[in-house]
Amino acid sequence: MADVARLAGVAISTVSRALANPGRVNEKTRLKIDAAAKQLGYTPNAMARNLRVGKSNIIMIILPGSLYYGVSQIIPQVLQSINKALIQNGYHLMIANLDRDEMSERHILDLAFSGTVRGAIILSSKLPEVDGRSLANAGLPIVSMLLDMSEAGLPSVVTNDREAVREVTAELIRLGHRRFLYIAGPEGNYHDVERYAGTLEALRAAGLTEESVTRSGGYLGYQQGFEIGVQAAADFARLADRPTAVIATSDDMAISFISRVQRMGLNVPGDLSVVSFDGSPVCAFSSPPLSTIEQPVDEMGQAAVDMLMERIDATDRDMATRHVIPSRLLRRESFAPASSNSG
Amino acid sequence: MADVARLAGVAISTVSRALANPGRVNEKTRLKIDAAAKQLGYTPNAMARNLRVGKSNIIMIILPGSLYYGVSQIIPQVLQSINKALIQNGYHLMIANLDRDEMSERHILDLAFSGTVRGAIILSSKLPEVDGRSLANAGLPIVSMLLDMSEAGLPSVVTNDREAVREVTAELIRLGHRRFLYIAGPEGNYHDVERYAGTLEALRAAGLTEESVTRSGGYLGYQQGFEIGVQAAADFARLADRPTAVIATSDDMAISFISRVQRMGLNVPGDLSVVSFDGSPVCAFSSPPLSTIEQPVDEMGQAAVDMLMERIDATDRDMATRHVIPSRLLRRESFAPASSNSG
């Protein structure tokens, strides 16, 4: 930095002012300094700056340890949109995986307490916590994404799981369907609760009872979506009074389910309508093209970052808010009126 | 830190020694200090330490801007394995996206030149470079992954693209296939070059000429895998003398291709064998289950980190090496002897 000052013919403090907060310095000298810096290939040392100002410019994203290896590309999309939004705000993105082991929790807490990161976006329902230290009281702004944790005090950005499923179920009812199969992810999980609630709401609104829906799954995680679908097909085959419509809570489930029931000789959507959740691009190319509820991942990422920036700037700790971004039904051929012989 | 020293009843320099390089301090006092630190909830400030020692403990991974949104979960797997390996070495993982725009390049270069990161793992074939500064001369250890860039001076860890495709092609030939369709990614891309070369090598070894393979695709990126497959199906339909075996260079291509040719009334593998590249889990659940060459992503990530650690510790700048990790053919039903009426 001294070199830059010398080359530009100004004082070292002026260089700092020009680079750190341009605006407190004359435009002409700022240009001179920029030119000198560029000529010398100088970039200010970020760690020294951060140390001095007492705040880092790194945000960490906490991913659930067991990533989802199915067809749905949620994680890369999230990372991409969050990273982009962060850069625009002058921040960098650091990754942390939250496994079930103590080591990963310790790692995350170190990141938080060592002052390495300035804030966090979390995609898991559990906050790291090990021997006394908890992420909750690290003094870090945190926002939750995908899962609504506003009741636990974390501002959250989510999609309208419940409403979306309610609407698509209502549409299926409108098409004449009266018996449903609901393929669940891990029981009690936020998404399962919301989505199943959405199904029930639609049924009730149409004067149907909970009897008209059969649940399958519930004991495996979303990572095992394919197995869940396979199992659901087996469950389905055993049912005396077979459903005519299937609501799968992930694309993986729907895909493996369909592949199995087709093998049983059933036609989709002739015999059976199927709709699922996630909006993976591959759904457009399965046979038949699969209707799916697309998660607005990009917008959610952007919103999460906006929310985090607000928290960082906020002086007062206000209430945890909840930001809902509507999802979108991608309607395709897997979806048809109930066949006459099954009403 | 002073507080910890006071509580533990030792000098501040002893605390530093105990925390920074345990081993230069007696075991008993180390325990005393650890206890005091834990009691006070103290974690050393990472930025101050890094500033002092003049090196960061952050590694950045440079992802191609246009991530792959198909069925193949390469990126999350890479991140997970790399992150895990890094943590074990005491490093953190930072993300950078390399888009085509200047802004993202500038961002990456800032990360490099500001001393924020200590090294980089790159998954793109082009090194960021903008107004004079280039990642190549940032003095950072870099390793390339997925793409072989050892000739450009970057140590690389890759899978055996060419050999794997050669072997699977040879196997198809053994099964009686004589006419092939090769579905390509972007022409000239490392993967395309290698995989196509593998195909040709197998053909030649069996005394067949280049005539026996028809190329489709080549003008779209891997992100457009589904479209490539659809187009390939159309190309296929127009061929007078139809191939009996298809080699797709990504699972996406194979999936959409199959969905289209099935719609044309063809049976896989009865009329047509298909094999593809990537090893996405969904392939086990498509109809028919899809044979695919699995990329050993976890091992590659681990190897990339090992290589990077070596580079960081290395005093002498030795030659760029190339580490090949073999892939594995997941053989499934999409794969069968050539039908008698087509030989």
Next chain:
DNA sequence: TTATTTTTGGCAATCGTTTGCCAATTGACT
């Protein structure tokens, strides 16, 4: 020209560690 505002220079403290140095203390071993 003078008065007033804006911009810069120079100094020094600060952020929280690490680390070299040497003296002082402790511990272990004859």
Next chain:
DNA sequence: AGTCAATTGGCAAACGATTGCCAAAAATAA
């Protein structure tokens, strides 16, 4: 008890920026 090695204490200088302060200089206004 005496010797030698291992460990610790205390001090101070770094690492590379930011920032408050005030005086000096420059630009602008009157």
